[in-house]
Amino acid sequence: MTRTALVLCGGGPVRRPVPIPDAPLVVAADSGVVEAERLGIPVDLLIGDMDSAPPDAAERVRAGGGRVELHPAEKDSSDLELALEAARVRGVREILVVGGDRGRLDHLLANALLLAAPRFAELRVDAVLGEARLHVIRGERELEGRPGELVSLLAAGGPARGVRTRGLRYVLDGGDLLPGSSLGLSNEFSDERASVRVREGAILAIRPGGDAA
The missing domain is CATH 3.40.50.10240 (Thiamin pyrophosphokinase, catalytic domain)
Known part of the structure; x- marks a missing residue:
């Protein structure tokens, strides 16, 4: 079982070196697939409503051996929340979230608070968002x-x-x-x-x- 998950989200490019864990489960939350491709990291699971991912992203992920989990645009969870939950139920113990810090302030604040949600309390959670690191x-x-x-x-x-x-x-x-x-x-x-x-x-x-x- 893979111990570590690398979860990639949108928000623009990361502006600092990313410490890629060994043999991670790689989950891209919607447009996080763009950051995965920029970093040259194959995606195991692409998840979200695909409202901001490139039109052919799902096809490219499937061609590389990954899975795609499509959700409706009107839903009760953000794409990042879906990605974190997908990693959790697959039994990982550590999660590194990688994404940008651009775009809407409400999204940025919600993402930061989401990392500390009680249901992820048993996991070690870190993030690289833009130039910032969160623990x-x-x-x-x-x-x-x-x-x-x-x-x-x-x-x-x-x-x-x-x-x-x-x-x-x-x-x-x-x-x-x-x-x-x-x-x-x-x-x-x-x-x-x-x-x-x-x-x-x-x-x-x-x-x-x-x-x-």
């Missing part, structure tokens, strides 16, 4: 960076209780991060390794990249 933190995670690199810690889906950090300039020592609070905004790596622990809840660690990194 979902439940329990404890160690992050590698460089001193001075920005990282923001935001509560996702509810309060994040008992947050403790090491290796960051501004230390959190058991306090809470609340939704809508800017307490965790614009922290910095003080070392090449940092750890974030949360007793209850979930945190989105966002590393903006670009000139801000």
Whole structure:
């Protein structure tokens, strides 16, 4: 069974190197197939309503041995949500989402929050969106960076209780991060390794990249 899924979504090209996992299950969410082709990655599953994928995308995926799962345009889940769920039910333990950061703000925010949805709580979820890297933190995670690199810690889906950090300039020592609070905004790596622990809840660690990194 494949342990890792690479999920590609739309939103324009990725503007930083993508750490492609070994032998992943590759799922393209609609126009994410364009990014897969740009990166030279064969697609195992193309999923979505195909409203933004090239007209011949499904044919190309099938010709390469992949499957296509077509959904109606009027549906209750976004194409990315369908792709994440498809990866989850196939038994993967880790998901890397790759896509752009252009287009509608509501889509970008919904995609970021979706990564921390409770039904994916048993999975290790990371993302590369445009120039930014995102990490979902439940329990404890160690992050590698460089001193001075920005990282923001935001509560996702509810309060994040008992947050403790090491290796960051501004230390959190058991306090809470609340939704809508800017307490965790614009922290910095003080070392090449940092750890974030949360007793209850979930945190989105966002590393903006670009000139801000």
